[in-house]
Amino acid sequence: xxxxxxxxxxxxxxxxxxxxxxxxxxxxxxxxxxxxxxxxxxxxxxxxxxxxxxxxxxxxxxxxxxxxxxxxxxxxxxxxxxxxxxxxxxxxxxxxxxxxxxxxxxxxxxxxxxxxxxxxxxxxxxxxxxxxxxxxxxxxxxxxxxxxxxx
Numbered sequence: 001x002x003x004x005x006x007x008x009x010x011x012x013x014x015x016x017x018x019x020x021x022x023x024x025x026x027x028x029x030x031x032x033x034x035x036x037x038x039x040x041x042x043x044x045x046x047x048x049x050x051x052x053x054x055x056x057x058x059x060x061x062x063x064x065x066x067x068x069x070x071x072x073x074x075x076x077x078x079x080x081x082x083x084x085x086x087x088x089x090x091x092x093x094x095x096x097x098x099x100x101x102x103x104x105x106x107x108x109x110x111x112x113x114x115x116x117x118x119x120x121x122x123x124x125x126x127x128x129x130x131x132x133x134x135x136x137x138x139x140x141x142x143x144x145x146x147x148x149x150x151x
């Protein structure tokens with residue numbers, strides 16, 4: 001049986017999928033305990049097929065975790081499967097300009113993209129979330145963050 005080639009970048013379909021608001025799980029290594037830490041994030045955007053950017057609050061453990069251990073895994077549930085995207089994270093800005101909250105801009109240079117869904121199954125419903133605070137303010141903040149992420 002032929003071995004599958006290692007995917008080192010996003011497919012066209014996955015790139016497009018990560019253009020909008022998606023719930024993504026982020027795994028880092030905790031800077032104090034050196035054990036895995038998993039966070040749910042939603043300000044995520046594909047920059048190109050080899051890079052993904054995301055934003056978290058500046059006081060998030062994620063910022064300190066990435067400073068100590070740059071290796072991360074983004075878990076994406078969608079397109080009828082689960083993807084594990086491994087890469088090296090770099091903090092581009094500790095506090096993004098033009099955003100009303102103190103948010104860090106983090107880039108992940110992709111090392112490998114793997115389908116990690118168990119064999120013989122598919123995702124039939126993608127995760128959804130609802131923002132529970134002022135809808136207008138949420139939309140304004142999202143616009144600020146996505147614009148700053150791509151600058």
